[in-house]
Amino acid sequence: MNVFYMDLFSIALFAFSIVLLAVYCFACLSLGTWLIGLAGGKGEEFRRTHSPAARVFSAFLFGSGVLANVWLLLGLLPGGWFRGPIVGGVAAVCLLAGWRKAWRAAVELHRQFHQACRRLIVEASWPWKVIGLASLVLVVVYFLTSALPPKGDAAAFYMSLPKIIAHVHQLVLMPGGYESFMQFGQHGEMHFAALISLGSGQAATMFVFAMAVASAGMLLEIGRLAGLGSRGRWIVMVMVFTSTAFVCVIPGGKVDLFGTAMALGALYWVAALGRERASLCLMLAGVLTGFGVVAKISLLVPVVPMVGVLALWRMSGVGRRHVVASLGVCCVALVVWAGIACVPHLIKNGVLYGDPLVPFSLLLSGKECPLLNQQLLSDAFVERLRYMYPVAPFLGQFPGMFGSISALVLAFFPLALFLPRPRRFSRSLLVQLTAVAVLGVVCWAVLQTANFSLRYFLPPLMLLMLLPARAAEVVSRSAVGRRVLAVGVIICLCMGLAERFNRTKGHPGKAVKYVLGISTAAEVAGGEARSAEAINAHGAQGRRVFLATCYSYFLQPGLLATASGQEDYDAIKSLPAGPERWEEFYRRGFRYIMAGPSRATIAKDAKSGDFYGLDLSQLPRRLTVTPIYLERDKAGEIRYAAFVIQEN
Amino acid sequence: MAEIETTQPGARSSRRAVCVAVMVWMLGVMILSSILHEGPFVTSIIKRVDKREGRPVLKQKWEALAEWFGQQPKPVRQPEHPPESAELPAGQSAAESQP
Numbered sequence: 001m002n003v004f005y006m007d008l009f010s011i012a013l014f015a016f017s018i019v020l021l022a023v024y025c026f027a028c029l030s031l032g033t034w035l036i037g038l039a040g041g042k043g044e045e046f047r048r049t050h051s052p053a054a055r056v057f058s059a060f061l062f063g064s065g066v067l068a069n070v071w072l073l074l075g076l077l078p079g080g081w082f083r084g085p086i087v088g089g090v091a092a093v094c095l096l097a098g099w100r101k102a103w104r105a106a107v108e109l110h111r112q113f114h115q116a117c118r119r120l121i122v123e124a125s126w127p128w129k130v131i132g133l134a135s136l137v138l139v140v141v142y143f144l145t146s147a148l149p150p151k152g153d154a155a156a157f158y159m160s161l162p163k164i165i166a167h168v169h170q171l172v173l174m175p176g177g178y179e180s181f182m183q184f185g186q187h188g189e190m191h192f193a194a195l196i197s198l199g200s201g202q203a204a205t206m207f208v209f210a211m212a213v214a215s216a217g218m219l220l221e222i223g224r225l226a227g228l229g230s231r232g233r234w235i236v237m238v239m240v241f242t243s244t245a246f247v248c249v250i251p252g253g254k255v256d257l258f259g260t261a262m263a264l265g266a267l268y269w270v271a272a273l274g275r276e277r278a279s280l281c282l283m284l285a286g287v288l289t290g291f292g293v294v295a296k297i298s299l300l301v302p303v304v305p306m307v308g309v310l311a312l313w314r315m316s317g318v319g320r321r322h323v324v325a326s327l328g329v330c331c332v333a334l335v336v337w338a339g340i341a342c343v344p345h346l347i348k349n350g351v352l353y354g355d356p357l358v359p360f361s362l363l364l365s366g367k368e369c370p371l372l373n374q375q376l377l378s379d380a381f382v383e384r385l386r387y388m389y390p391v392a393p394f395l396g397q398f399p400g401m402f403g404s405i406s407a408l409v410l411a412f413f414p415l416a417l418f419l420p421r422p423r424r425f426s427r428s429l430l431v432q433l434t435a436v437a438v439l440g441v442v443c444w445a446v447l448q449t450a451n452f453s454l455r456y457f458l459p460p461l462m463l464l465m466l467l468p469a470r471a472a473e474v475v476s477r478s479a480v481g482r483r484v485l486a487v488g489v490i491i492c493l494c495m496g497l498a499e500r501f502n503r504t505k506g507h508p509g510k511a512v513k514y515v516l517g518i519s520t521a522a523e524v525a526g527g528e529a530r531s532a533e534a535i536n537a538h539g540a541q542g543r544r545v546f547l548a549t550c551y552s553y554f555l556q557p558g559l560l561a562t563a564s565g566q567e568d569y570d571a572i573k574s575l576p577a578g579p580e581r582w583e584e585f586y587r588r589g590f591r592y593i594m595a596g597p598s599r600a601t602i603a604k605d606a607k608s609g610d611f612y613g614l615d616l617s618q619l620p621r622r623l624t625v626t627p628i629y630l631e632r633d634k635a636g637e638i639r640y641a642a643f644v645i646q647e648n
Numbered sequence: 649m650a651e652i653e654t655t656q657p658g659a660r661s662s663r664r665a666v667c668v669a670v671m672v673w674m675l676g677v678m679i680l681s682s683i684l685h686e687g688p689f690v691t692s693i694i695k696r697v698d699k700r701e702g703r704p705v706l707k708q709k710w711e712a713l714a715e716w717f718g719q720q721p722k723p724v725r726q727p728e729h730p731p732e733s734a735e736l737p738a739g740q741s742a743a744e745s746q747p
Binding site: 244408411 | 666667669670671673674675677678679682685686687688714717719720
């Protein structure tokens with residue numbers, strides 16, 4: 001009976017999360033629609049120029065960017081204004097701001113999607129029916145995985161910080177040694193905090209899926225501008241959802257896709273230059289670029305040059321008079337709008353760190369900033385990567401890559417030989433987009449050689465999908481001479497989908513069990529959740545937890561907010577190794593230790609070990625450390641542990 | 649990106665050669681990707697062949713290929729070790745602490 005009740009409760013929670021997510025997304029869309037309308041993006045002409053998908057996803061991204069900054073400023077107000085009722089009230093105002101137009105656009109988007117499905121699934125031949133249906137199933141699978149509890153980086157920072165914000169009702173520095181991480185933007189984290197304040201952490205993690213859809217949607221609309229037909233755009237969708245670098249960041253609340261979606265939105269509006277009023281295009285492109293860079297600082301390297309070069313390229317072709325002046329105005333407009341989008345972030349850094357330009361000011365003053373220049377690859381790997389860079393994003397298995405781009409992109413590239421020759425190469429949008437995508441990848445390869453995490457520079461990699469998808473579409477539609485290649489395209493698409501179904505990274509099975517309540521968060525999330533739950537269950541409320549692990553999300557919010565921070569670590573490590581450190585530890589109110597593999601080494605018998613500078617063998621006589629949870633790996637080593645510290 | 653529209657015999661055979669080369673490239677890339685990313689049947693084929701051979705011939709080749717594409721060598725697998733509950737303070741059962 002109890003199990004049945006738990007199932008119903010989990011399903012009800014999942015349903016509530018979906019409803020909350022839908023309402024919240026609509027609030028973002030409504031706010032964005034209203035603001036774009038104020039900027040001149042309205043009327044019949046605007047509706048005719050841009051498809052419903054382009055209008056809806058642009059408005060959603062614009063609205064979500066503005067709303068994230070509203071939450072940021074609300075969180076900075078002294079006195080704890082970041083409360084559920086206030087957040088709900090602001091969201092309701094946003095929802096009412098432009099709900100009529102937003103609703104109409106959403107209905108049109110539904111109609112557009114329905115037509116696309118009919119064209120590719122109902123009216124198409126059987127192989128294309130199978131490909132269309134399989135890709136839709138894949139999208140649903142990744143929607144389900146977005147409901148999984150946080151893991152990895154998200155359990156360490158991206159979701160832990162929002163949990164603290166929602167608990168203390170204001171933006172504070174994240175404990176656990178992550179204080180310096182907050183120098184970067186908190187775009188995604190502020191949305192997560194708002195959704196947690198509104199009552200659902202699951203809706204918060206699922207908001208990433210909304211961003212994934214917005215990213216894919218903007219890419220498809222860029223493709224439409226570049227001349228891709230419905231089949232070509234569907235091929236792009238297959239490429240996106242068979243790219244593990246993209247789908248692996250959907251589950252659990254990672255924030256990489258916030259920046260990616262914004263950057264692709266910016267590229268859409270730059271690509272629209274010449275079809276739409278330049279002032280509106282540049283405003284949206286500038287603001288979305290600013291939002292994107294704030295949401296994911298790594299995008300500064302590839303996306304800013306891409307947007308700049310594409311804007312200048314497009315503008316040079318728009319008017320023949322005063323070219324230099326118009327290019328100058330274009331640059332100034334982009335910089336000004338991007339700068340305005342960054343202002344709340346600079347205010348936040350000014351309030352929290354006393355320096356709005358941190359971490360860049362550290363670099364200017366000659367100090368080291370490892371967060372800005374991560375070295376994930378050894379010299380040997382860098383050397384190997386250098387000569388296989390063109391194929392590495394698709395076939396590479398390098399450390400820290402965290403997924404690859406669909407091999408379909410690499411497979412279909414030679415099909416470009418069969419594309420009809422454009423009248424002028426330099427005026428072809430497809431050529432321009434591919435060129436700036438290559439520029440983005442080259443910028444990353446040159447400036448961040450030892451970091452090959454594809455999630456850090458997804459927009460140029462995703463933009464590279466358009467040319468091969470268009471080529472595959474042309475080949476698959478040609479009747480004579482290339483029928484073999486058309487069959488080859490279908491075989492490759494089926495192979496790509498089969499590969500992804502065979503190893504659907506993100507564990508849909510786990511997600512289904514979790515959503516239905518068959519598995520608990522502790523069962524699907526890993527050792528960090530189980531060790532945290534042991535502390536939660538121990539009645540630790542009011543006592544402090546010393547984090548000898550990176551992953552703290554699963555602690556109760558009260559414990560998480562008072563957990564050990566950089567100041568504690570510094571104070572303890574400043575003392576000589578010995579009992580003094582433990583005395584200082586105890587004096588600071590720590591009564592629990594949560595240990596994980598990256599910050600603690602524990603002997604197999606759990607009687608000796610080191611917890612981030614605290615040596616168990618040097619414990620003073622008056623204190624006793626008792627393990628309350630131990631979890632071992634396959635080799636028998638203790639990976640996750642929880643300890644209680646008591647006075648004798 | 650030149651469109652080949654001529655129907656002369658020489659041009660026709662070169663067009664066919666280009667088509668064959670592109671087809672080989674497409675299938676080659678997808679097969680290589682399937683092997684590297686452990687696509688359908690890859691793991692079971694490797695296991696079956698290695699079982700027949702009595703030693704991990706294909707597995708070693710697969711690992712060498714993956715390493716060439718940047719994968720770090722995997723650690724040697726150890727037998728499964730169940731998690732354990734430790735000494736528990738008052739009020740908590742061993743079952744509660746186990747995953």
